[in-house]
Amino acid sequence: MERRDFLKTAAAAGVASVATASADAQAGKTSDRAPVQRPEAPGMLYRELGTTGERVSAIGMGGYHLDKDGKIPQADAIRLVRSAIDAGITFMDNCWDYNDGISEVRMGQALKDGYRQKVFLMTKLDARTAKDYDKQLEQSLGRLNTDVIDLVQFHEILRFEDPDRIFADDGAIHAAMAAKAAGKIRYIGFTGHKDPQIHLRMFEIAAQHGFKFDTVQMPVNVFDAHFRSFTNLVIPVAVKAGTGVLAMKTFGDGWLLKTNTFQPAEALHYGLSVPGVSVVITGIDKPEILQQALTAAHDFKPMTEAQRSDLLGRTREVALTGRFEPFKTSNIFDGTAQNPKWLGGSSANPETKPS
Template identity: 60%
Template sequence: MSGSMPNSEMPYRVLGNTGEKVSAIGLGGWHIGLKHIDEQLAIRIVRTAIDRGINFMDNSWDYNGGVSEIRMGKALRDRYRDKAFLMTKIDGRSKQEAARQLDESLQRLQVDYIDLVQHHEIIRYEDPHRIFDKEGANAALIEAREAGKLRYIGFTGHKDPHIHLHTLEVAATYGFKFDTVQMPLNVMDAHYRSFAKLVLPELVKQNIGVLGMKSLANGILLKSNTVTPIECLHYALNLPTSVVITGIDSMEILEQAFEAVRTFQPMNDEQVRSLLAKTAEVASSGEFEPFKTSSIFDSTAQNPDWLGEEPQRIQQLMPA
């Protein structure tokens, strides 16, 4: 499952059935586009991460109004693109909107192709039906894959593990299998609407690449005063993840990610139970996972126009 590349501090894992080798830690794209992060620092973070062995780069069409992708594109100039496994996400649910957003992402990232494109924020039961409609977003991604604009297709979501399972079921009815799935995997998740308990076994069974996110939930988990950042990262690394994506907004936080990898040892069941016991009480209501229990993290809820129009055939069913 994992091993180190030559001259690298970073262990690598296989990305599901793609055969791709990706760094155990991935660099989150949202943070590098934040207003308080200087562009030169953002570029330095990305390039230092790549120089030291992090090859998985996360991003999204909607992060910081496109600034995250623009900065990532600048960082990946010269020799850096060839060393990176580049992922971004689109919000469009219609074929037309998905194609438009993908082309914008390619322009901002200044690349000919993106390694992995994911349907972003699959957080409603209707989302998979929309993307798999014949006028839906997945048709646009399949066409883009055939045209060489992308290599692999996945989906992400942070709301409810049952919606992830539903999406896998809907995909199967259309004869489609995702290459990757992204979801929250953290020390709180185990106790409330758990992706680790419900979705992870299914992904392992189907050999779909597992992308863990929100391992610290942008620092929110730490406010519970129950666990340290290193414990949070160790827990996520101990799961059968291909990549643990973590937000990095400073050279110190980048160093923390490498420290987590350097000190990581596979945990036995007793060690896992002991760590999860620390968070059991505070995690039971979902308070420290507001991406599950509120709409604050739902950018598509605040910008429904990003999704594009509902399928024509659905509109035609409506009474005049």
């Protein structure tokens, strides 16, 4: 189906979308499409993505860093993405709002010349309403230069009301299900970095609507176990549901490294060792950091309990207050809080009360 036909098809499919989601959940289905077989490289670690049947690299390439602070030339970013794919990284992370869309544009350029077929492509949308979801999805498809995105996740589930808005009568879930039915996306997930209780509420509201998420993305790092722990509270729920776990904030955008309590390889190995984690998504902005991630995958052996205890013991004291996880304790990482219009609907005008 051509992209120009999408909105018409989405509108027709939207009426029955939640009913379809309920039927699929009861049948244990996660996608109407068969898993895609992709080439795998020696030395890279690959894992099943939840119950989707997809095999992806256990290291994912974070899209935000492809233009972080506007300091990376486009040619370097494209070269970096292709080098990662050539080395066996197949999981590509991105978001509609990263660097005003430049991250998606650069990844789309990098995935030309046959590279798109080698990867599992994921992006995130901020929209909470069906109407705004459709708009953002069309923009992401164009930027990424593709007719289908493997996984689209609801981005920044940071507020307790976010699940209610997404599953409302005019909520984004309807557009997501319609897009899946139209063949524009293959899997549906959600992300957030604020509070594990909000993630649990997202699972709860989805279950009330008979919907099962294919993936969930959350902070998983050597500090998380000590403060508002997604690892301890959310991962068991995701695993029980068969939802693939995507780990992020391995280094907390550099905040955790400031404590000098661990080495980068230890942090990557910790994330890869957490039971239930399918992919550790890490920011890669230069060849040295790419090599760091590749080496961690190549050398990986599951941490022993003694190694894990030692690492958590070293980080416990500085982690207890959440000071070095500001994505949990402040709004400096909350793009949708600083740009409420990205959410669409009533959030575009803070003075308008939600219905």
